[in-house]
Amino acid sequence: MTNELNNWSKTKIKDFQATFLSWYDLEKRTLPWRENNDPYRIWVSEIMLQQTRVDTVIPYYLNFMNLFPTIQDLADADEDVLLKAWEGLGYYSRVRNLQKAAIQIVTEFNGEMPKDPALIATLKGIGPYTTGAISSMAFQLPIPAVDGNVMRVVSRLFEISEDIAKPASRKTFEKIMTDIIDPHKPGDFNQAMMDLGSSTCTPTTPTCNLCPINEFCQSFEKGTMLQYPVKSKKKKAKPVYYIGAIIKNNRGEFLLEKREEKGLLANMWTFPLVEEEPIIENTLLPLGGLTSKQPEDIEKQTLENLTKEIKENYQVEPVWLKKPFVEVKHIFSHLKWFIAVYFGQLIEDNDHEELPKNCKWVHPSEFDQYTFPGPQQKMWQAYLTKFKD
Template sequence: MTTNKKVNEINKLDVTMWQPQKIEEFRSTFLSWYDLEKRTLPWRENNNPYRIWVSEIMLQQTRVDTVIPYYLNFMKLFPKISDLAAADEDVLLKAWEGLGYYSRVRNLQKAAIQIVSEFDGEMPQNPTDIASLKGIGPYTTGAISSMAFQLPIPAVDGNVMRVVSRLFEISEDIAKPASRKIFEAVMTEIIDPHKPGDFNQAMMDLGSSICTPTTPTCNLCPINQFCAAFESGKMLEYPVKSKKKKAKPVYYAGAIIQNESGEFLLEKRPSEGLLANMWTFPLLTEESLIKDIPLKIGTLNAAMPQEFEDGVLKNLSSEVKTSYSIEPIWLKKPFAEVIHLFSHLKWYIAIYYGKMSNEMLTELPENCLWVHPSDFSNYTFPGPQQKMWQKYLTKFDK
């Protein structure tokens, strides 16, 4: 039943809501298409709320084809919520390695611990309780509630907002958090109360395969006869989305340091912050390397006069000696560059290579280790580290 609050949200816009008969026709048409065309995916094999939850978290910011092997391995390692709650963090991060946005898996485990301690190890069925779990927002609450427990609660993500904005020609900026309430209100009106899980998944499938951002195949769309934007020929004007801020550039020197035993220096990052508890080659801020040198930030990634390169290398040697008590012999110039984009930051890493004799090895800081490449599989590497290693292999492992 539509609440006054929902009605008010819809009335804020110049949106003509469909009559009940049209809504019924839409649901029937849409779900008939979904029954025939729905994708076969491992998390759709049953209505297990744990499997649905894990898949939805993995699918955030990640393509379906990428997620499938990770999902299958994850469920093999942690088949029950209690297994996830008790998992060793290093094993957990390794299972997630390559998916990125590692806060997702950390929050998964925190929520699993909540479920074990507060709900006897079973996913709660009340949407308010589901939403109380760490890392679960309105979208995931709607997905679990509708797919696992058949509650008529919408799961509104970017795909859904795009489909709905075209269906009703809604001009609200989908980049603004407040707009979500509008789309949730409309979805609450049109969602099928008898098959809400299928309805939400149909929306997702349609948005990812047919009602795409720039090249929608409207002639193949099963619900084009209901679509206001298709009727007016304005499909590409929807959704309205303002540009997000550019990621802030951050510049580093990455130090790949090898000893005579073929081992490489790895450093474990702090337990808090970006890439927490993961392993990387040493990363030094560019500011520390161009101190006392008349250069601007970003110049490590560009050609420099010889006297400046010598100054940077001198500072690099000094910083490595101070931080790690070692003195490698360096290549004079960075041999490659890595660019890695986070949601809010863009890392530029100029990669330097250094080698040292075993005679000069000293005791490392407690968060550092010499590790042979044959043992790299035992350590969780974030995206920048993986890219740096591939650059090294391309350059030197021939």
């Protein structure tokens, strides 16, 4: 890899830059955050695009910028409103860090994004990639923005065999990108890399014959494209099992619980969840699951445990369906939730007991005022499909 890069003369690097940027000028995607070089707009878009597809991000981005048009607006935003604007994008720590960084910018930099990459990197939630994106796109500094797409393109371009899953490998790709980035149009160069990686130099079906830089690509010349990038498999997400309780009272309201201020899904609203340990060996499903054939005594015990937990923790005693009506699965980066969802109805007006401070009875017409994480949304959609009130 090093020898191949060293064989690129200054003339070849300039030819590569000119060829690549000519393609970008013709083929670049029209995206709302590319309308200008506003560092705030670029910053928000790059945070949203982490782990999320472009077509998914666009409507969220437009709504977010309408709600919080300036860094000051973001810093001052009510957290519930902020989380609701992010609802459905997942990885909620991103938006919490966005606000924390906005507060930093207001208090430390007079409300304006700093132009020094070293200072940008001090902002909460901003790592090397986002630092490079903001520096190059907003301020035209020749700082590389290295993400998965870029590492895939560069690894094929120079046949780099370093494992891109290892953090230490990033330095290799950053060094190469620093050497080949166009110093006059670094923002366009970084975005060209991103566009190429998402449209042409894709993970499993690259369209190399259409690639604008295939004449420079070592793996294309040798036919080794699918051998790159080298990436070790990450650990499987740990399974966690829950019993979910959708409880309805006689006023058509449902019991919701706000999660703690710290930890996974902090400050978000869910139906009550009771964590369970799997009893049957080798099952991947929660107790009482629809697709698992479990003894009736275990199903009965599961329901008894749920009834006890709900009575003790929420002071209500609904009448339950005997079996869960759906099993919901939801994958986080490090956890995989399995939720067996039960439905309970209060037959009498026995919800007069005082609920815990973090709980409320809420009518579905008011659900849009509460931020629901992915598992909650899946549970609710399953309920609507099953019962169709």
